[in-house]
Amino acid sequence: MFRLRYLTLLLFSLLLSAAHAETTFDCPASKDYQRVHRIGGYLVQMLPGPKKTPYRCRGTITPPKGLRVTVAKEFALSIDEISGNDINGGGTPDVVFDAFTGGEQCCYLYWIVSLKKKPEVIRETRNQVPLVFRKRPDGGTEIRTGEGSFDLFFLPHSASVLPQLVFRLDGDQLVDISSEYREEYDQQIAKARSELSAADLEKFRQSRYNQKMFSDQLMTVKRVLTIVLNYLYSGREPQAWQALDEMWPPSDKERVRGLILERQARGLLAHTAAAQSK
Numbered sequence: 680m681f682r683l684r685y686l687t688l689l690l691f692s693l694l695l696s697a698a699h700a701e702t703t704f705d706c707p708a709s710k711d712y713q714r715v716h717r718i719g720g721y722l723v724q725m726l727p728g729p730k731k732t733p734y735r736c737r738g739t740i741t742p743p744k745g746l747r748v749t750v751a752k753e754f755a756l757s758i759d760e761i762s763g764n765d766i767n768g769g770g771t772p773d774v775v776f777d778a779f780t781g782g783e784q785c786c787y788l789y790w791i792v793s794l795k796k797k798p799e800v801i802r803e804t805r806n807q808v809p810l811v812f813r814k815r816p817d818g819g820t821e822i823r824t825g826e827g828s829f830d831l832f833f834l835p836h837s838a839s840v841l842p843q844l845v846f847r848l849d850g851d852q853l854v855d856i857s858s859e860y861r862e863e864y865d866q867q868i869a870k871a872r873s874e875l876s877a878a879d880l881e882k883f884r885q886s887r888y889n890q891k892m893f894s895d896q897l898m899t900v901k902r903v904l905t906i907v908l909n910y911l912y913s914g915r916e917p918q919a920w921q922a923l924d925e926m927w928p929p930s931d932k933e934r935v936r937g938l939i940l941e942r943q944a945r946g947l948l949a950h951t952a953a954a955q956s957k
Contacts, residue, residue: 703757703779704736704755704756704757704777704778704779705725705756705757705758706725706735706736706755706756706757707727707735707736707755708755712725712736713725713726716758716762718762718763718772718774718794719763719772719794720742720743721740721741721742721743721772721774721794721798722740722741722747723738723739723740723758723762723774724738724739724740724741724747725737725738725739725756725757725758726739728752728753729752732752733754733781734752734753734754735753735754735755736752736753736754736755736756736778737749737751737752737756738750738751738752738756738758738774738776738790740774740792740794740798742794742796742797742798745796745797748797748798750774750776750790750792750798750800751776751778751790751792751800753778753779753780753781753788754778754779754780754781755778755779755781756776756777756778757776757777757778758774758775758776758777759774759775759776759777759789759812760812761775761812761813761814761820762774762775764814764820765820766791766812766820766848767791767793767801767802767848767849767850767851768819768848768849768850769793769801769850771793771794771795772794773791773792773793773794773801774791774792774794774798775789775790775791775792775812776789776790776792777789777809777810778790785807786805786806786807786827787805787806787807787808787809787810788803788804788805789802789803789804789805789810790802790803791803791804791848801848801850801851802848802851802853804853804947804950806824806825806827806947807827807828807830808824808825808827808830808841809824810822810823810824811823811824815847819847820847820848821845821846821847821856822845822846822847822848822853823843823844823845823846824843824844824846824947825841825842825843825844826841826842826843826844826908826912826942826943826946826947826948827841827946827947828942828943828945828946828947829841829842829908829942829946832904832938832942833893833900833904834897834900834901834904835897838897838901840901840904840905840908842864842908842909842911842912843857843860843863843864843867843909843912844857844912844947844948845857845859845860846947846951852951853947853950853951854951855948855951857912857913857914858913858914860913861913861914861915864909864910864912864913865909865913867905867909868905868906868909868910870905871901871902871903871905871906871909872902872906874898874902875899875902875903875906879896879898879899880899880903880926882896882899883896883899883900883903883926883927883928884926884927884928884929885928886928887928887930887931888928888931888934903922903923903926903927906922906926907919907922907923907926907927907939908939910922911939911943912948920936923935923936923939
């Protein structure tokens with residue numbers, strides 16, 4: 680009964696999240712989504728997607744002396760506000776199309792397009808949670824998101840611990856710069872530690888996953904994972920495993936360490952330049 684109720688609530692929350700996500704994209708929700716954006720002589724425009732396809736929207740770019748090119752197409756689409764800036768350090772303005780895939784595909788999708796003589800997609804990125812592009816004080820652009828591969832990791836969707844990731848784009852390569860923001864990770868760690876009582880931690884360490892799947896201790900699980908994953912994603916792997924060793928039930932910690940590494944291996948961090956060079 681508990682498992683059925685949990686799955687029902689999970690499905691409902693996912694449907695609500697999908698419905699909310701769709702309304703935040705201009706195409707097709709906004710009446711004027713087809714208006715033309717002018718960036719350095721290029722015409723950037725969203726248009727209806729091809730008929731008889733699941734793609735309701737497409738993103739197009741027309742060079743000053745060229746033909747219109749479709750560079751993105753999806754269920755819901757927007758032109759990111761960062762567009763017009765040099766996002767990858769290539770010396771030319773770039774355009775970012777943000778998309779939501781809709782349906783069972785779950786995800787957010789981003790096309791970063793360089794406005795060269797012939798517009799070129801230099802990076803396509805997919806994640807379970809949105810990416811946020813913002814200017815840095817040094818004039819560059821950083822990309823912030825959460826590691827979506829940890830969605831539903833021991834916790835329901837609404838309570839999942841998605842460690843923060845911060846990137847910059849160097850050419851077509853994602854570069855992880857999360858360790859530059861350790862103070863932000865430390866704030867999350869300190870908050871989780873302050874909310875974790877000795878009694879709750881001891882009860883958790885004496886638990887066995889195969890009895891109740893920790894379902895009676897979800898807040899403790901959330902706090903412990905917050906500590907472990909924030910150490911891991913801020914570049915402090917030894918501290919992450921030490922925290923796991925000290926806080927997780929001894930009979931289960933090796934399994935969980937393996938699961939964490941597996942989730943990390945299929946997340947965005949695995950697509951960075953450093954990870955792919957290993």
